[in-house]
Amino acid sequence: MFMFQDTFSSTTGENHDSRHELLGTIHQIAESLGNAIDARDKFTMCHSKHVADLSRCLALKAGFSRSEVEFIHIAGHVHDIGKIGIPDTVLRKTGPLTSREWKLMCTHPVMGAKIVAPVKAMNGSTGICEMILHHHERWDGNGYPLKLKADRIPAGARILALADSLSAMLEDRPYRARLTLSQALAEIQRGAGTQFDPELSVVMLNMLEDAGPGFEMCSLDSLITKIICSRIVGHKNKCSGCIQACTAGIQGG
Numbered sequence: 001m002f003m004f005q006d007t008f009s010s011t012t013g014e015n016h017d018s019r020h021e022l023l024g025t026i027h028q029i030a031e032s033l034g035n036a037i038d039a040r041d042k043f044t045m046c047h048s049k050h051v052a053d054l055s056r057c058l059a060l061k062a063g064f065s066r067s068e069v070e071f072i073h074i075a076g077h078v079h080d081i082g083k084i085g086i087p088d089t090v091l092r093k094t095g096p097l098t099s100r101e102w103k104l105m106c107t108h109p110v111m112g113a114k115i116v117a118p119v120k121a122m123n124g125s126t127g128i129c130e131m132i133l134h135h136h137e138r139w140d141g142n143g144y145p146l147k148l149k150a151d152r153i154p155a156g157a158r159i160l161a162l163a164d165s166l167s168a169m170l171e172d173r174p175y176r177a178r179l180t181l182s183q184a185l186a187e188i189q190r191g192a193g194t195q196f197d198p199e200l201s202v203v204m205l206n207m208l209e210d211a212g213p214g215f216e217m218c219s220l221d222s223l224i225t226k227i228i229c230s231r232i233v234g235h236k237n238k239c240s241g242c243i244q245a246c247t248a249g250i251q252g253g
Contacts, residue, residue: 026121027074034077037084040091047167050220052076054163055156057227061207062159062200072156074122075131079160082112082132094174106144109133127156135160140194158197162188162204165196170220180216181208181223 034048055076059069083091086108090101097105113133122128134148134157141149169184179187185205192201211226218226 022121023070026119027070027077030074030077033081037080040083040088046220047171048077048080050167050171050224051079051160051163053224054166054220054227055159057224057231058159058163058200058204058207059156060231062203064155068156071126071128072131072159074126075128075135075156076160076163078112078116078122078128079132079135079164080108080112081115082108082110084115085111092174096175106136109136110145127154130154131156131160133157135164137161138195139197143195153197158200162196162200165191166204167220170223178217181218182216 031049031052034052038045038048052073053076056069056073059072064072086105090097090104093101109132113129116122116129116132131154133145134153137143137146137148137153137157138161139150139153139158141147143153166184166188169179169187170181172178185208188196188201188204192198207227208223211223211230215222
């Protein structure tokens with residue numbers, strides 16, 4: 001179900017090393033671009049990094065290959081790059097968007113895909129450009145920009161949709177306060193099969209349950225740390241030092 005065409009992982013030796021170095025450079029550039037977009041608004045500081053890290057964790061949990069996970073991670077960093085073309089008056093608006101403003105906001109995936117399209121490593125076989133283009137599609141076909149439905153939506157874009165939504169729900173925004181973790185999980189469960197891929201929704205809910213966050217107002221950094229810790233140790237009770245560090249981060253964050 002989750003398949004990519006991967007030209008990066010099919011090489012060996014010196015050529016493999018050079019491609020690995022190229023992928024690392026692309027990753028660094030993507031992270032820098034994501035930081036630049038997030039810096040436009042104090043409410044979205046670190047949003048792209050959180051989406052990238054949550055997407056990486058979810059893709060690993062769902063069984064994607066190492067190279068697929070890295071492409072998804074890169075796409076997470078630049079998923080909102082198209083917002084560079086959205087005026088600050090719209091991005092930072094504290095009240096409801098007008099119909100015209102909403103239509104303008106809905107253009108950012110298309111603009112983002114156009115921005116990265118000339119970069120060969122982000123277009124074509126890696127699927128990064130398509131993930132950016134389709135990260136606001138919905139499982140039921142009511143998303144944008146192309147109203148793709150179900151598995152016609154690229155798998156990586158379905159991952160980004162979940163990570164983007166969870167990140168947004170756990171962040172304060174100009175028009176609302178952040179949700180608690182329980183509220184956010186309830187929204188994901190409610191959206192499974194309509195807004196989100198139902199199978200990936202279950203994977204995300206299980207991933208968060210495995211991490212055992214335990215704090216309703218935990219920060220995204222602390223939540224991601226706990227997810228990573230739970231994956232490393234296999235079970236949250238097998239590494240008390242690691243989990244204590246994560247818990248301390250949650251209490252402090």
